Amino acid sequence: MxxxxxxxxxxxxxxxxxxxxxxxxxxxxxxxxxxxxxxxxxxxxxxxxxxxxxxxxxxxxxxxxxxxxxxxxxxxxxxxxxxxxxxxxxxxxxxxxxxxxxxxxxxxxxxxxxxxxxxxxxxxxxxxxxxxxxxxxxxxxxxxxxxxxxxxxxxxxxxxxxxxxxxxxxxxxxxxxxxxxxxxxxxxxxxxxxxxxxxxxxxxxxxxxxxxxxxxxxxxxxxxxxxxxxxxxxxxxxxxxxxxxLALAISLIAACVLGGPGTLLGAVVGGAYLTWVPTAAENAGVPQPILQGVVLIAALLFLPGGVVVFLGRLARRLLRRPASQPPAPVEPPEESPRPVPAPEATAAELLRLDEVAVTFGGLKALEGASMSVRAGETLAIIGPNGAGKTTLMNVLSGLVGGGRVEGSAQYRGMPLLKSRATARRRLGIGRTFQHAETFPELTVLENVLCTRRRVTAHNRARAAALLERVGLAHVADRYPGELPFGLHKRLDLARALAEEPELLILDEPFGGLDASERTLLARQIVRQQQRGTAVVIIDHVLDDLFAVAHRVVAFDFGRPIGEGSPGKILEDPRVRSSYLGEGGARDELPRRDGTERAAVHLEGVDHAYGGVTALRGVDLTIAQGSVVGVVGANGAGKSTLGQILHGTLPPTRGRRAVGEELRSALVPEGRALFKTLSLRENLEVAAYAAGIKGADLRARLAETAEWLPPRLRERMGVPAAGLSGGEQQILAIARALMARPDLLIVDEPALGLSPAMVDEVYARLGRLAREGMTVVVLEQSLGRAASACHEVVVLHEGGIAVRGEPADPLFLARAEQAYFDGQDDFDGQDDAPVAVAQS
Structure with a gap:
């Protein structure tokens, strides 16, 4: 009841x-x-x-x-x-x-x-x-x-x-x-x-x-x-x-905003307002629509939550001190989690995918995905950014959106792909999200209770027991926005576990957590293994991921490329290549003599988003005229570092120093073009933002157009949406060049491009370097960065794990190890200082 x-x-x-x-x-x-x-x-x-x-x-x-x-x-x-x-x-x-x-x-x-x-x-x-x-x-x-x-x-x-x-x-x-x-x-x-x-x-x-x-x-x-x-x-x-x-409709909205949407006392305030506002307007000698308009504008500007919400906050402020941050729960001391042994090979399959493909228009996000999961098994999915991992998670949970799904999937022997997303929860499938997508207007307890159609005494007791199990009982009455990031992630997990799923899908659960929080999360995964829950988990924190996984499947370009045990999967050349890239011949770069002045210098830089630490203790100098590659897996902190180097994002702690009159430009990940505007208009927008007009604008357009390949110069009036991915990347770089930067930062220039287009993009970046521009490339592929850069910096969990020159014969081996685990165990020193990330 x-x-x-x-x-x-x-x-x-x-x-x-x-x-x-x-x-x-x-x-x-x-x-x-x-x-x-x-x-x-x-x-x-x-x-x-x-x-x-x-x-x-x-x-x-x-x-x-x-x-x-x-x-x-x-x-x-x-x-x-x-x-x-x-x-x-x-x-x-x-x-x-x-x-x-x-x-x-x-x-x-x-x-x-x-x-x-x-x-x-x-x-x-x-x-x-x-x-x-x-x-x-x-x-x-x-x-x-x-x-x-x-x-x-x-x-x-x-x-x-x-x-x-x-x-x-x-x-x-x-x-x-x-x-x-x-x-x-x-x-x-x-x-x-x-x-x-x-x-x-x-x-x-x-x-x-x-x-x-x-x-x-x-x-x-x-x-x-x-x-x-x-x-x-x-x-x-x-x-x-x-x-x-229709005037009543406007008056109703004004009354709701004035009283406070969703509040009961707000309805009483709004009802009184509608009743007596005509009299008030008459007494003031003001037309009623004008008075209502003034009240609505004032409420929106000064009382956005309504009169009732404002008075409630004021009363709480006067009667008691603001609530402090919730204390961290006291976790019982336990040994490091040890995964339950993998189920026997003869165990029944809970889930099987056969040749599953997902297309969004002309883009194939997933292709030929075939795999199985046995009851009680923990399957890890790995691969670089854009490999199709999250698309696979969305296929399993029915959240593909506008994508077209082909192939077949059997869950407990029944077809899965035709069932609605809302029905899959009843089938026994629960999932978490990469960014812990909780419901901010519900308390922690309500975030779990809303999975039930009725709030009974039994359901409330089960929800309270679940919160106790995951270490959230002490914040049951708090709202998600009041929690640090680690507890926020636990809440996402608790909601996924609320109905005891048979298949648990975890999308990057270790991302953004510190070492102790990752240990606690691994402990929760082991508990689910003990309960017989099958787990499919994707993450880029490979050491923690492999500590709980029974089997690993690697993806790249939307296809499975390797499968094996956690201890053997990274020995597969195709898997290592998907992360590290192919080395190839080094591009010809301008020589450096070591006397170049610093374009940008970072000292002791940390940065955090809320409770998530993105960068820690970064000391980095970018020399003028150099090409520097910053590599690391997704979530290592590359994009945050790029924004701090550019100056658009101030560090949480530390110092950024630049040379005199340094002009920098950033090409963001995903290019961020204005798709409905033409090529010329995209370039003009960048010029206007830089304050370039008139004759200077025409000269700059002509200069930048000469940098473009002929096939793009001939299509300056075509909308950017009509270009291929590689052509859009070249246009994004050209747009950044409109400001004539001294420092160009390009985030993931090869993402989603064919090998031929990757070569063309990097060739044009090399041309800029030979013309004297300082270039920073934020890249997942270690091999590509090593072949195109003077210096390579490897980021791991927000810290510089190792840095050096690719010409050093020992450097690539050191960089490969640091890429995956953040450790530099090789003897010998390179010329640049090394900072090992603390996990």
């Missing part, structure tokens, strides 16, 4: 108790009749604002359709009262009819962005109000329709309209509506709505369909809006089109 805490019941009782007290005041005549009417009207608007505010706050949907639902309830009541319908039929009929339309709008709008949902609901309101205006036999058209009395079919008496009795009913109904909302707040309904709003992809991975949640939220919200319409007809005693104009 569902569990409702005493505190929840106490909060829910406040609405009816306040309504009862207000009714007693009204009945005692303490409020003048004209003010009593306004109180009844405020109660009506409270229900209406509540319906809009909870839809926005819990489901993230801003609706302009609610004036139509409001009118639907009012006309339903007026028509029913004149045709002998009972009170119960009027209320239930109005709410059911509006809920049906709301469900349609929610299901249809779930496929679109917020803008299109607004347009859809706007169109619905316009059509609905026009139909009501023209349907004169039912609505009376512009003349309106009078409200008669309503008899109760349950023997509760007769309810007359436009009197004190109707005002009492409106106030009582508002109190009950607030109580229902208070009871729903800690329920799974609200949690799943918020989860679907916060992160649709993560919600799908735990069995929540955002489309179904949107439809449900809209249906319930529309039903409450129709109830408010019935109450309006009772309080006013007459229904005409005037109160239901």
């Amino acid at each position: 569902s569990v409702i805490s005493r505190s929840t019941l106490a909060k829910a009782a406040l609405g009816p108790l306040a309504a009862a007290a207000l009714i007693a005041v009204l009945a005692a005549g303490a409020i003048p009749p004209y003010q009593a009417y306004s109180v009844g009207l405020a109660a009506v608007y409270t229900v209406l604002v509540l319906s809009v505010g909870l839809l926005a706050g819990w489901a993230g949907i801003w609706s302009i359709a609610h004036p139509a639902f409001f009118a639907m309830g009012a006309y339903f009541a007026a028509y029913g009262s004149t045709h002998g319908w009972s009170l119960e039929v009027v209320v239930l009929g109005a709410m059911a009819c509006s809920a049906a339309f709301g469900m349609f709008l929610g299901a249809a709008g779930a496929r679109f962005s917020m803008l299109y949902v607004a347009l859809l609901t706007l169109a619905f309101t316009m059509v609905s109000l026009e139909v009501m205006g023209q349907w004169t036999n039912v609505t009376g058209g512009d003349q309106g329709i009078a409200m008669a009395k309503l008899d109760s079919a349950l023997g509760l008496g007769t309810l007359a309209s436009a009197g004190t009795q109707a005002q009492y009913v409106a106030v009582g109904a508002a109190g009950i509506a607030l109580a229902v909302a208070a009871l729903a707040r800690p329920s799974s309904l609200r949690m799943r709505l918020v989860a679907a709003k916060s992160h649709p992809m993560a919600a799908r991975s735990i069995g929540i369909a955002p489309e179904a949640q949107s439809a449900l939220a809209f249906a319930v919200s529309a039903a409450f809006a129709a109830l408010a319409g019935v109450l309006l007809a009772l309080v006013v005693g007459f229904v005409s089109p005037e109160p239901f104009s």
Whole structure:
């Protein structure tokens, strides 16, 4: 059975108790009749604002359709009262009819962005109000329709309209509506709505369909809006089109923003605002639209969370100190985790993939993926960036998006690829995400509970036990944004384990964790092995990954290229080549005599994103006129180092020093071109950003165009989206050259390119170096960097593991070892200082 805490019941009782007290005041005549009417009207608007505010706050949907639902309830009541319908039929009929339309709008709008949902609901309101205006036999058209009395079919008496009795009913109904909302707040309904709003992809991975949640939220919200319409007809005693104009939709949004979307007291504030703003505008001598506009602008600028949220924060600040960061849990001392032995070769297969391929348009992200996983086995997937690993994870969890999936996959002997993502959770598949995609508006406990359709005492106890097991019990009531990164990752894992999956998919779980956190995570994986859970895990922290894996499959360019045990897989030449690249002949580079001045110097540089350490203790000097390759696996810190060298990202700690008047340019990973703009326009945008105009711009365009290959010079008016990947990379470099930089930093220039295009891109970078430009290449391929650079720096987990000149015959062997484990165990010294990363 569902569990409702005493505190929840106490909060829910406040609405009816306040309504009862207000009714007693009204009945005692303490409020003048004209003010009593306004109180009844405020109660009506409270229900209406509540319906809009909870839809926005819990489901993230801003609706302009609610004036139509409001009118639907009012006309339903007026028509029913004149045709002998009972009170119960009027209320239930109005709410059911509006809920049906709301469900349609929610299901249809779930496929679109917020803008299109607004347009859809706007169109619905316009059509609905026009139909009501023209349907004169039912609505009376512009003349309106009078409200008669309503008899109760349950023997509760007769309810007359436009009197004190109707005002009492409106106030009582508002109190009950607030109580229902208070009871729903800690329920799974609200949690799943918020989860679907916060992160649709993560919600799908735990069995929540955002489309179904949107439809449900809209249906319930529309039903409450129709109830408010019935109450309006009772309080006013007459229904005409005037109160239901589009201006009401704008006023509703303003009232929600003012009170606070998703808050119960905010609905009361919004209801009072809608009731008394006409009087306030009249007293101030200001047109009502102007006053509403000023209030809305002020609320957005100074009270973005609403009056209620602002006052709540202020009260907490005055009554107690701000909450401190949660203390780290005390972990029981245990030995380093030892994986459970691999299952026998004869063990039943839990999962089998045969020739699975995924294409996005003309891009093949995965091809010929065939593999199997036995029950209780931990399978590691490795490969360089862009190898197709995450695409494979998305295939298993049904989150491929717009990709086309071919081939076959059997899970427990049943076809897997045709099942929806939300159904795979019920099949026993759980997953985590690379960046720990949790739901920020839910507490740690709610992040786990939202995996259940109902919050029962049993489910709450199981969730609490799971949090205790993963070391999160001490932060159960905190929000994810209050947690350090390591605990954030644990929460992602806890949510994936909430329903005890048979197959657990882990996407880079070790990334960004320190040594102790990685040990704790490995311990959790071993516990799942002991429970018989099959685990598929991808990561770039190979030493920790191999410590828990039974078997390893290596991918490159979307295809499996090798399979073996953790101790043998890196001995496969194809696997080593996929990470390190082919050496080849060294390109001719300008000679250095060691007297070059420093272009950029970094000293003791650290950088962290929140709780994630990306760089630590980096000391690096880039000499003028040199070509420096910074290599490392994905997540080693290359892109962060590139941004700090460029100057766009200040280090968390340490110092960056540059030469006089150094101009630098960065070509980011993925190129970041403006795809809809032509080649010329892409270059012009860069020139405008550098302050180049007029004749200088034309001269710079001509100069840069000469650097481009002829096939691109002839297509300067073609949109960048029409270029191949290699041509886009060349254009991205040319765009950076528009500023005539002294230092050019290129992030992953070979990513996703064919070998021929890689050679062309590097040849053009070499040409720039021979012309005197300083070039830094951020690259995964050690071999490519060694053949094209004066000096190579190997990053491992944010620190410089080793650096040196590729001409040194011992350097490549040292660099290979440092690339994978960060250790430099070779004797001998190179000319550059070596800093070994601390794991």
